[in-house]
Amino acid sequence: MRVRHLYISPDHNFFGHHGQPAGTTPMREVDAVECLAGRGIRGDRFFDYKEDYKGQITFFDYRVYEELCERFQVHDKQPDVFRRNVILEDTDLNALIGKEFELQGIRFLGTQECRPCYWMDQAFGPGAEEALKGHGGLRAKILSNGTLHSQPQFQAA
Numbered sequence: 047m048r049v050r051h052l053y054i055s056p057d058h059n060f061f062g063h064h065g066q067p068a069g070t071t072p073m074r075e076v077d078a079v080e081c082l083a084g085r086g087i088r089g090d091r092f093f094d095y096k097e098d099y100k101g102q103i104t105f106f107d108y109r110v111y112e113e114l115c116e117r118f119q120v121h122d123k124q125p126d127v128f129r130r131n132v133i134l135e136d137t138d139l140n141a142l143i144g145k146e147f148e149l150q151g152i153r154f155l156g157t158q159e160c161r162p163c164y165w166m167d168q169a170f171g172p173g174a175e176e177a178l179k180g181h182g183g184l185r186a187k188i189l190s191n192g193t194l195h196s197q198p199q200f201q202a203a
Contacts, residue, residue, distance in 0.1 A: 049197050050134065051133035051196060052078065053126045053130070054073070054089045056090070073126035077195060079132075080193050081193065083190050084098070084187070084189075085102065087102070090131065100187060101185035101186070102188045103132065103188055104160050105142075105184040106125065106130035107133075107135075114174065118170070118177075127169045128169070130183045132149075140159065140181075143158060144156060144157075150192065152191070152192035155187045157186055158185050159182050160183035160185050162174070166178055
């Protein structure tokens with residue numbers, strides 16, 4: 047598993063906005079995030095959201111992002127549009143549901159798929175919600191403290 051991007055946001059754009067306009071708080075890309083067991087990511091909107099929350103951190107597969115960009119011919123969106131915290135490469139996220147796993151020395155428990163909602167059609171483009179079914183990412187609990195770091199892609203000389 048390679049961490050391609052890390053994102054945090056202090057506020058919700060879609061969560062809790064049903065029947066209202068989406069929020070406008072952008073995701074902020076960072077080089078590292080502090081993960082605190084049972085609490086979430088320091089500085090993120092779900093930090094200390096509620097006790098034993100199943101989505102203390104969220105993961106998304108970069109390959110799914112690339113496939114959607116190609117399928118829908120979208121070239122003006124970054125992977126932060128899905129509002130997931132950690133964008134990974136080389137990982138079957140659905141295989142981690144119900145399992146403990148480790149990334150950069152930090153332990154997590156995959157709890158469930160980040161099911162896509164109707165907001166995805168607005169954020170990415172029409173048809174995104176349907177295309178993301180079964181590929182919306184992973185919600186997880188943080189089981190140990192630590193700092194995740196992004197690992198930029200190596201460029202060959």
